[in-house]
Amino acid sequence: xxxxxxxxxxxxxxxxxxxxxxxxxxxxxxxxxxxxxxxxxxxxxxxxxxxxxxxxxxxxxxxxxxxxxxxxxxxxxxxxxxxxxxxxxxxxxxxxxxxxxxxxxxxxxxxxxxxxxxxxxxxxxxxxxxxxxxxxxxxxxxxxxxxxxxxxxxxxxxxxxxxxxxxxxxxxxxxxxxxxxxxxxxxxxxxxxxxxxxxxxxxxxxxxxxxxxxxxxxxxxxxxxxxxxxxxxxxxxxxxxxxxxxxxxxxxxxxxxxxxxxxxxxxxxxxxxxxxxxxxxxxxxxxxxxxxxxxxxxxxxxxxxxxx
Amino acid sequence: xxxxxxxxxxxxxxxxxxxxxxxxxxxxxxxxxxxxxxxxxxxxxxxxxxxxxxxxxxxxxxxxxxxxxxxxxxxxxxxxxxxxxxxxxxxxxxxxxxxxxxxxxxxxxxxxxxxxxxxxxxxxxxxxxxxxxxxxxxxxxxxxxxxxxxxxxxxxxxxxxxxxxxxxxxxxxxxxxxxxxxxxxxxxxxxxxxxxxxxxxxxxxxxxxxxxxxxxxxxxxxxxxxxxxxxxxxxxxxxxxxxxxxxxxxxxxxxxxxxxxxxxxxxxxxxxxxxxxxxxxxxxxxxxxxxxxxxxxxxxxxxxxxxx
DNA sequence: CCTACCCATCGGGATAACCGATCGATCCTG
DNA sequence: CAGGATCGATCGGTTATCCCGATGGGTAGG
Numbered sequence: 001x002x003x004x005x006x007x008x009x010x011x012x013x014x015x016x017x018x019x020x021x022x023x024x025x026x027x028x029x030x031x032x033x034x035x036x037x038x039x040x041x042x043x044x045x046x047x048x049x050x051x052x053x054x055x056x057x058x059x060x061x062x063x064x065x066x067x068x069x070x071x072x073x074x075x076x077x078x079x080x081x082x083x084x085x086x087x088x089x090x091x092x093x094x095x096x097x098x099x100x101x102x103x104x105x106x107x108x109x110x111x112x113x114x115x116x117x118x119x120x121x122x123x124x125x126x127x128x129x130x131x132x133x134x135x136x137x138x139x140x141x142x143x144x145x146x147x148x149x150x151x152x153x154x155x156x157x158x159x160x161x162x163x164x165x166x167x168x169x170x171x172x173x174x175x176x177x178x179x180x181x182x183x184x185x186x187x188x189x190x191x192x193x194x195x196x197x198x199x200x201x202x203x204x205x206x207x208x209x210x211x212x213x214x215x216x217x218x219x220x221x222x223x224x225x226x227x228x229x230x231x232x233x234x235x236x237x238x239x240x241x242x243x244x245x246x247x248x249x250x251x252x253x254x255x256x257x258x259x260x261x262x263x264x265x266x267x268x269x270x271x272x273x274x275x276x277x278x279x280x281x282x283x284x285x286x287x288x289x290x291x292x293x294x295x296x297x298x299x300x301x302x303x304x305x306x307x308x
Numbered sequence: 309x310x311x312x313x314x315x316x317x318x319x320x321x322x323x324x325x326x327x328x329x330x331x332x333x334x335x336x337x338x339x340x341x342x343x344x345x346x347x348x349x350x351x352x353x354x355x356x357x358x359x360x361x362x363x364x365x366x367x368x369x370x371x372x373x374x375x376x377x378x379x380x381x382x383x384x385x386x387x388x389x390x391x392x393x394x395x396x397x398x399x400x401x402x403x404x405x406x407x408x409x410x411x412x413x414x415x416x417x418x419x420x421x422x423x424x425x426x427x428x429x430x431x432x433x434x435x436x437x438x439x440x441x442x443x444x445x446x447x448x449x450x451x452x453x454x455x456x457x458x459x460x461x462x463x464x465x466x467x468x469x470x471x472x473x474x475x476x477x478x479x480x481x482x483x484x485x486x487x488x489x490x491x492x493x494x495x496x497x498x499x500x501x502x503x504x505x506x507x508x509x510x511x512x513x514x515x516x517x518x519x520x521x522x523x524x525x526x527x528x529x530x531x532x533x534x535x536x537x538x539x540x541x542x543x544x545x546x547x548x549x550x551x552x553x554x555x556x557x558x559x560x561x562x563x564x565x566x567x568x569x570x571x572x573x574x575x576x577x578x579x580x581x582x583x584x585x586x587x588x589x590x591x592x593x594x595x596x597x598x599x600x601x602x603x604x605x606x607x608x609x610x611x612x613x614x615x616x
Numbered sequence: 617c618c619t620a621c622c623c624a625t626c627g628g629g630a631t632a633a634c635c636g637a638t639c640g641a642t643c644c645t646g
Numbered sequence: 647c648a649g650g651a652t653c654g655a656t657c658g659g660t661t662a663t664c665c666c667g668a669t670g671g672g673t674a675g676g
Contacts, residue, residue: 004328004342009393012320013664020312027623034312040665042624047663052396058592062622062673065456068409068595072402076395083388085317087381088360094380101376148373284366287376321633335654348634350655355632370642370653 010051012084015077017044018056022066022074095288098126102289105134105141106154109209109233110276113252114154118296122289129289138208145281152290154297156208157277167294168277170301174213174248175264177240191268192220199227199245201236209233209274213248216272237262248272276301318359320392323385325352326364330374330382403596406434410597413442413449414462417517417541418584421560422462426604430597437597446516453589460598462605464516465585475602476585478609482521482556483572485548499576500528507535507553509544517541517582521556524580545570556580584609 020030021041031038049055056070066074094100102122106115111133119131134141134150141153142161157166176190178198200222203210216222227245230236236247241261254264278294280286286294328338329349339346357363364378374382402408410430414423419441427439442449442458449461450469465474484498486506508525511518535553538544544555549569562572586602588594594602 004324007343010320010395012318012392015392015395016312028621035315036664037666038623039625039667043664046624052399054399055593059623060456060589060591064623065592067593068459068597069399069403069593072399072408073395076391076398080388080391080395083384083391084320084323087318087323087384087388090384091360091362091377091380095377100380148368151376281368283368284373285363285375285377289376336652344633345635346654347636347656351633354655367654372654 008051010048012081014044014048014051015081017041018048018070019074019077019081021045021057021064022070022077025063025065027064098129098289098292100287100289101130101132102152102287102293103132103134103150104152104154104293105136105144105150107138107141107156107208108135109203109207109250110154110156110252111135113250113255114276114297114300118293118300121296122293125292126289137206141279145279148281148284151280151284151287152293153279155277155279156212157275157279159279163282164279165282166277166279168275169294169298170276171273172251172276172301173266174216174272174274175251175254175266176246177237177249177254177262177264178246179240179243180259180261180263181243190265192222192270195246195267196222201228201230201239201245201247203233203236203247204229204231209250212274213272216248220270250274316359318356320389322352322356322359323389325349326356326378327382327385327389329353329365329372330378330385333371333373335372406430406437406597406600408595408597409438409440410460410595410601411440411442411458412460412462412601413444413452413458415446415449415464415516416443417511417515417558418462418464418560419443421558421563422584422605422608426601426608429604430601433600434597445514449587453587456589456592459588459592459595460601461587463585463587464520465583465587467587471590472587473590474585474587476583477602477606478584479581480559480584480609481574482524482580482582483559483562483574484554485545485557485562485570485572486554487548487551488567488569488571489551498573500578503554503575504529509536509538509547509553509555511541511544511555512537512539517558520582521580524556528578558582 017030017034017036017040020034021027024030024033027041027045028038031041034041045057049057052073054069055067056073057064058067104115104119115133119133122129123131132150134144136144138155138159141150141155142159142164144150145153145164146161155166157168159166176195200217202213202217205211205214228239230239233249233253236249237253237257239245240247249264276297278297280290325338325342325344325348328342329335332338332341335349335353336346339349342349353365357365360381362377363375364381365372366375412423412427423441427441430437431439440458442452444452446463446467449458449463450467450472452458453461453472454469463474465476467474484503510521510525513519513522536547538547541557541561544557545561545565547553548555557572584605586605588598
């Protein structure tokens, strides 16, 4: 570990004065250009010479001329000043270009339906950005947000974590999915009562969606009708297709799905919903990429559902 | 002409603190490394954030973590700090490597004899150096020194100029050169008396050497013996070879010359000499190359004359 | 010779840099 | 869960230096 404790190093303003004087060939005019008084420029140049250990100007007559060492210093000083002055603009440019890394997390019941279009648009906007995606259950995402392994998480509010704050972007209906050949009359929608007549395929309660459905069903006296407990939504759909029962699934999972062997409908009244939102670590700034990601998710959530 | 009068630009010390904190991940340890107190580092980082217009660290818990913008800033800040810190060493390296330009002048009666070996050695030592040679009469060299078109001049002190200072490096004898078939007995040297018996080939008095010889001869009652007045030493040698007379020439002009048709000798007593030296513009610093050039000229002048 | 100009110096006032001490919050530990 | 330890932020006060106007010395130009 290097000791940086050297107090005999030049500051940017010393080099700025030197460069200005060298370029205009006059202390006075350099002071004009720098918006400083002439003695200030003189002092800074002398300070620089003292720091560097050699003269950079010869004071000849009533003007100053570069020494050979000064001539060698000039391009280096120019570059150093430029490097210092350009850091801010460089970062701004990098942000505009979308450089940098975005680490996102998403729960499995949203990830495959929301992330692809959003990330595709983000990539299209910022080809240079680096995207790191983590798919995991809510609790793991919260932990990762807390330790900042991920910057933003796509999940269903509300969540229980003291240092995670969420933004709810909207809600989506949970639809009833049933086998296509069950003879249910779906044209006018169905009610809770209809639903009770069929065994229910449930998603594992370790998913927040599973727990939400479970909670909903429990409140509606549908709790004990479960015939299967699947670990992922894809399995739920397949089990329904096989005729083992009906289920409640998020609308986004239905949107682009082939309807073969399945039929979907909305509950007539009191339709269950789940919130869609983003989680952030409280007290941490959000990158430009994260902001843009949030906006794109917002747009995607607000997109009108096109039925088939 | 750009207006540099912006007072909202970072200083090197701000960036130094930022880089240190980012690298060690702790304000306190960064302060240790920088040899500063912790509040100072905090203040500088906050100042930098204020100047840049965005946060570079998230203050999370009892530690600081880079924001995404801070992450983008880090390499740029590192490079800027490095550029500032390296200017001094960079110039030192460039000087050691002999980079830069050396502008030398020399009078025609020294230039072809002293410059080649000296410049060859300089080039061998510093292959990267740029050498600019001007050959002219003393007055022109003085003017060029004054206006600093040349940095150092090889000439014969003393000179008359208020702002030019000279260093005398040594003296050299002026030798008598005569046609080889004149029957002069040179084995024991010759005297002024011998010299008076021959017509004299003189170098033009616009050369300082010509004036010096003229002055010497005038003091010794040899003034009116001139038979020819040549503009350059080469012509003098040729005229002597043709038997038109004898002359006084500098030893260095004889050193590597073919003796065909000529013979040289030193005056027995009261041998004329000329000073060899360097001229510099007073009040101007000397480049490392000029110093080395002076040292090499000194060596060359001190080189023992090897007779043939 | 005299004026005008330029850089260096001087003295003082404003700014910031820098510090020690302290606070509040967090993390670790018993 | 209480206590200590540690870290960063904040607070006053001191010092350094930044910056200025005024002045002096030396040079170029009239």
